[in-house]
Amino acid sequence: MKLEDQELSLGAEDYSLLTDLYQLTMAACYAGEGLAQQPASFELFVRHLPNNFGYLIAMGLAQVLDYLEKFRFTPAGIEALQATGIFEDAPAQFWEILANGRFTGDLWAVPEGTAIFANEPFLRVEAPLWQAQLVETYLLNTINYQTLVATRAARMRDVAGDKATLLEFGTRRAFSPQASLWAARASMAAGLDATSNVLAALKLGRKPTGTMAHALVMAIAAVSGSEQDAFTAFYRYFPNSPLLIDTYDTLRAAEGLAKRVNAGEIQVTGVRLDSGDLVALSQKVRSLLPDAIIFASGDLDEYEIARLKSAGACIDGYGLGTRLVTGTPVNGIYKLVEIDGIPTMKQASNKATYPGRKQIYRQTIEGKFTKDRLSLASESPLDSEHPLLQLVMKQGQRLQLPEALENIKKRTAATVASLSDSTRQLNDPTPLPVEISEALQQLKQATQQRHKLEASSKR
Template sequence: MSETSFGYLTQETLPLFTDLYELRMMQAYHAQDHIPRATFSLFVRDLPPNRGYMIAAGLEQAVHYVETLSFGDRALEFLAEQDFDEAFLSWLADFEFTGEIRALPEGTPVFPNEPLLEVTAPIQEAQLLETALINQVGYQSLIATKASRMRDVIDREGDGQRLVDFGSRRAHGTDAGMKAARAAYVGGFDATSNVAAGEAFGIPVSGTMAHSWVQSFEYERDAFETFVDEYGSESVLLIDTYDTVRGAEVANAIAERKDVDLRGVRLDSGDLAALSKAVDEVIPEVDQFISSGMDEYAIHEFFDRGGVGAGFGPGTALVTSTDAPKVEGVYKLVAVERDGEMQPTMKLSKGKVTYPGAKSVRRIESDGEYAGDVLGLRGESGPGEEQLVTVIEDGDRVYEIPGLDEIRETARKKRRKLPERHRRIEDPAPYDVRISDGLQAETDDLRSTLEARISE
């Protein structure tokens, strides 16, 4: 059984993480000598339900993918078996990305139709990247957004509670477990329970105990005592295995007997707000850590009902973004070289229209808050600050990805610049993204031209 049977990719097979049609189109572009320069824009048409914004994330991984992308023997041999021809395979063997990538820095709020990434390159090269780039940027942005909403609820209603990602076991595969930990940190989480994510991304790791620890002893008190013997004042005891309030009493008795200040207790079932208040009566000086079903809605309700907690451990709802599990990132051809010039292009597909041309995203601030964006044509002048930065130019990196803590701080600052009405966890007010006059005129002109052709 090969290494990939676990289902993850290696650097060797990563170039094959693409849809077959990309390679089939690439071969045809190549064979038919139709290799115009092209600009593809990666964006979402709509925000997921109840989202007033998304947080861009995943650029670091996207860029790393592009920079290291190359086809070795194993990939080429498999493609040969799939009937790709020798001329194309020999071109692929020398593949490296020679184009340009512009992007929104990670941590930046993003709105519909605004490019998260824009790739300009010979069309073969740009085409290849579609599947992996959407995959990278889409999922991390989805989770950074979910995390940001939880941190935002705590900022408004809480008291700086810790947020720890507990989701790896319920993530959609191992890569999602890793990426969710990273993206949650970008969105404002403090730590992850996933040790591998700690190793890979330098995120603090955190963990308590499971019910199995408690059950592995005949009596809960023995379980607690043995754990405290091992970890002393670092112990966080899980108190809900049999009866939460009784568990708090047992924890308290052990702590007193051993003369240890417990780091905390964890509650993982039942009416968490009510139980946390009852536990607070028993052990008011001990931090309570709340898990099970936690997300922005549950945290809001917990605060609303007067729950007492020093931290939350969102899991499934975080890593699957359960209330909005999909974000339909698209990667659309918006400009293509014809007769030596880049020409805007769009499709007219029902409900899937795109704005043509390479873009600019200008963000207007007023009194320290974001007042609206202008989505325009690249190079168009106007008010506001350009949000897209050039990351790769002529195949070379020209932008240094900030460290994860800096990205997290950027996300925090920028989130707070968004007026609160756009940050509501239900029915947020839509943020204003104005289409520039230039882009609107370009869109209208091109639409007329294309529609006229249909009826030709």
């Protein structure tokens, strides 16, 4: 029996196998039926926005491009597939395309940081059928998760305002170590200032940020001193970091620090409140330490930030974790829309899709988005419209260098500012109207009619 790999780490050489089994079994069928190299188009979109979301912020394209560029099947990977016994009857052509294959298609996508609505493609893959099929799982994984985190981050920034400092603290709550890196990236690209994830920060060319833990206070207080001694020790080595003051008694800690500040013994640049009545505590701490920056943390989200602000809390920044990196999923789907020039669509009840390769045209008037038009890719923009889907990869090669995180952050901010107040509101938002073009409606009707004729002819 082969030894198990308990580490389950992921490298670029594993990308092709990080997929669902049925992607591979379908690719084998395509090969056997002579369909593998047929030109196909798939689109990734959501049917519905999550509850109480007026928009989604597209994110994850950078990882999609990296994945598609490095997509290969290694000899060891092919051997491992063969050893499963699942593919004993697969045609020889299947193994040939895996051994020699890479991603050779085109990719159209909306830029990261762009607001997207129901039925609008985040991206479109145009490639030989077997390639476009096999990449589905990974594309959905990165787009769905990063879009969820980016949208939560954008909403939190929108509610907190431009002046508040927002820190990503979600690593310990993210769904995996890999997800923690993606969450840190998505949150900063969508408006947060920094992350406590050291690896993510360094990989992204940023400086990690954070405060201190309750354990330091408890350890020093128990072994050699008091809570104030712990503050002194921490400031000895990290003089500009906020102090965590709610280990025992928040107000007593603040009063002790205030006395020492007034006596010239210590300078307090900031404090963090992690529990209790954050409104009342922050107001009292502000009166005791008027020059200190006050951070709050502890299962905060955009709704709690809004409540704290309306209640008059004296909070300058927020540490955001669990509710930023988890929550109602973005339920993106990936559907075949065209094969060999023939439009296709799913017609199942409540899950019908629009056929054909599509484009999103966004209308902007006086700096505000007024409506979107979902059209066929062959249609042209109308007055005040601009296309959202852009060609970002041609024949398996990306067309531009990776975009700087700061540029995506600016786009996100500009995008949110261009949405109406009713679309941005937290409760019962009104998404931007999405008009279906007449040509797309006609294609849908024609495709439905074609399916009916095909079905009746085989009875």
